[in-house]
Amino acid sequence: MNDIFMVAAIIFVLLIFACGVRIWRGPTNADRMLALDVINILVVITMITLSLWFEQPVIIDVAIVYALLSFVGTLYVAKVIMGDLR
């Protein structure tokens, strides 16, 4: 049972690195922001998986706080790209 969660966490971390490639060579700034948002969601999924792997429900609380903070960051970067903030 724990092996499944270990494999899932490793695969999600590899997917995070794959999204980093899209951040590195994205054609526009909007692509980079989209890949960053996908990375935030994947980090939340990875934290939920880790809470099952180590059998500690506290990690899900960390995932909730990370989701809220990354939401604020995404909205701020969206305003910067849109040109409202200089």
Added chain:
Amino acid sequence: MIDILVTICVAISIIFSILGVIGLFRFPDFYTRIHAASIVGSLGLLFMGAAVLIYAGGLWISGDEAWFNYGAHVILALLVMVITGTTSMHAIARSAHRSGVVPMGKIDALKEDETKMKQQEERKK
């Protein structure tokens, strides 16, 4: 039985996350990449939450006290992610359209609709 259900949910989550990241690389346009990125936020996260809920149900059947911790926290996390994920995707698409990202087919239907709506408002005045 519960182990099999949890394994199936985790496998579905992994499959949809991999499909979303592949789509993030293979689609030719920004506005089509949003579809692939939304798969990770909707199906990948919801099936992982379903796996945790089924795991908590297994703990409840076996008489463990930790099932309420898993269940309540995962439901709160799913609620937060459903609200913030859709809102942030909308903000990304809106800012990209305002900053001048052109679709692949060179046909921007939203810009035409905006001009039509402005003309209708002027007629009403």
